[in-house]
Amino acid sequence: MENSRPSSKRFLDIVSDLRTIIKEEGAVIGDKLPSERVLADRLQVGRSTIREALRSLELLGLIETRRGEGTFLADYKKHQLVEILSTFIMQNPQSFKSVDETRRIHERAAIECISNDPERRTLPVWESFLEKLKGIEPIIREELLQEIVVVSENRLSLKIWFLLKQYSRAPFHETMAEDEKEVASNLLKEMMNGNSQLAVMRYADWLDIVNGERRDEHEC
Amino acid sequence: MENSRPSSKRFLDIVSDLRTIIKEEGAVIGDKLPSERVLADRLQVGRSTIREALRSLELLGLIETRRGEGTFLADYKKHQLVEILSTFIMQNPQSFKSVDETRRIHERAAIECISNDPERRTLPVWESFLEKLKGIEPIIREELLQEIVVVSENRLSLKIWFLLKQYSRAPFHETMAEDEKEVASNLLKEMMNGNSQLAVMRYADWLDIVNGERRDEHEC
DNA sequence: TAAAGGATAGTGGTCTGACCACTTTATAAT
DNA sequence: ATTATAAAGTGGTCAGACCACTATCCTTTA
Numbered sequence: 394m395e396n397s398r399p400s401s402k403r404f405l406d407i408v409s410d411l412r413t414i415i416k417e418e419g420a421v422i423g424d425k426l427p428s429e430r431v432l433a434d435r436l437q438v439g440r441s442t443i444r445e446a447l448r449s450l451e452l453l454g455l456i457e458t459r460r461g462e463g464t465f466l467a468d469y470k471k472h473q474l475v476e477i478l479s480t481f482i483m484q485n486p487q488s489f490k491s492v493d494e495t496r497r498i499h500e501r502a503a504i505e506c507i508s509n510d511p512e513r514r515t516l517p518v519w520e521s522f523l524e525k526l527k528g529i530e531p532i533i534r535e536e537l538l539q540e541i542v543v544v545s546e547n548r549l550s551l552k553i554w555f556l557l558k559q560y561s562r563a564p565f566h567e568t569m570a571e572d573e574k575e576v577a578s579n580l581l582k583e584m585m586n587g588n589s590q591l592a593v594m595r596y597a598d599w600l601d602i603v604n605g606e607r608r609d610e611h612e613c
Numbered sequence: 614m615e616n617s618r619p620s621s622k623r624f625l626d627i628v629s630d631l632r633t634i635i636k637e638e639g640a641v642i643g644d645k646l647p648s649e650r651v652l653a654d655r656l657q658v659g660r661s662t663i664r665e666a667l668r669s670l671e672l673l674g675l676i677e678t679r680r681g682e683g684t685f686l687a688d689y690k691k692h693q694l695v696e697i698l699s700t701f702i703m704q705n706p707q708s709f710k711s712v713d714e715t716r717r718i719h720e721r722a723a724i725e726c727i728s729n730d731p732e733r734r735t736l737p738v739w740e741s742f743l744e745k746l747k748g749i750e751p752i753i754r755e756e757l758l759q760e761i762v763v764v765s766e767n768r769l770s771l772k773i774w775f776l777l778k779q780y781s782r783a784p785f786h787e788t789m790a791e792d793e794k795e796v797a798s799n800l801l802k803e804m805m806n807g808n809s810q811l812a813v814m815r816y817a818d819w820l821d822i823v824n825g826e827r828r829d830e831h832e833c
Numbered sequence: 834t835a836a837a838g839g840a841t842a843g844t845g846g847t848c849t850g851a852c853c854a855c856t857t858t859a860t861a862a863t
Numbered sequence: 864a865t866t867a868t869a870a871a872g873t874g875g876t877c878a879g880a881c882c883a884c885t886a887t888c889c890t891t892t893a
Contacts, residue, residue, distance in 0.1 A: 683845075
């Protein structure tokens, strides 16, 4: 009936300790962390345990290691980790719905955010998109969505969106159909006009097209 | 100028190899994976390398290890990836704003979701809350918000919300002021009436009260 | 025969020490 | 002062050894 002070998984404690160290030293992106040997000595564990923790954080993209140089706080702009995840995670049918719904929540919020901001809704990038939508060159759906989420300038929301995108089974990596481009254009126009409510409605229209008509039961 | 067949990070290759093994053996959730020693032998690498890969997958919640028993394909109902990522992103002061914004995004989505669903917007729990808001007994702000997010029935969104709540510096764990209760009541009433737009506006009013008047610059 | 008990093998968890390949830095030779 | 060389530091990997724990087999016992 131990109170599990040592949580039976030392490397998990190390992950936590590393976070503390980073915090205490006020390390910023790009900064060098103590070497594995120093960490092992400081935290009083073997180097292999330190490495298990570091390798975990590396796979998450939180740190970056360069042989011969050291370990550095990573620029968390690389989401390559999720590629590996997506092949493993959730065959659970129920969770796909949550993922898609949550992704849409963030997209909708981004659309509203931009529509309500005179600065961002008049960015030249939207004009460019409108032009491209008039043409016949193929456009990937998520190109537009990504731009929207990026411009909304909520880094956490963006991060979450990128994660969810990888897990989503919605066909947002495919090219847009011709009639679909018009709906997307309408979305953009309403957004640029600052009419967030109509923009969101056009977004809903777009979803209807992409997902076919099987959106009968769930509307959140 | 090697073609990087051995990708300089052996443990990353192992992660990939593990995926292959799991696929080939048709392993399902809960199944036991080969032991670390067997894997090391089969993949012709040291056991420590195998462990670095396994520990990474464990931190991601993809596998589960039980001492003395073995390693198993995890039942990944917990999206703990988001958890870990967020705790790390949180070092940066700028991110607090993101956290609060993102939390509000989920709250707003939940309010809209419930408002648009005749079933959920007429739940007796809302009447109870209205009654309590009329009284003088103290009510914690997040009690109401939590109920809303829970009822919206998006498990992932709920998970994210709980997480963000912890890192938020907004005073949602405090009790509601008297004049504040009226605003909250209005929010509930609009929601119960199915008027999602007005409900969201009342929600914005509420935020204004809670956060004082320093919502000048950011409106997303 | 069936139940209880203990020995044994298997497993993950950890540590140590040893190499290797590579980069940086310090030192020596020019 | 510049260049070449040596040394030190770092991550990457391996092998072997324990430990703590679990499951299993097998003997002992009722």
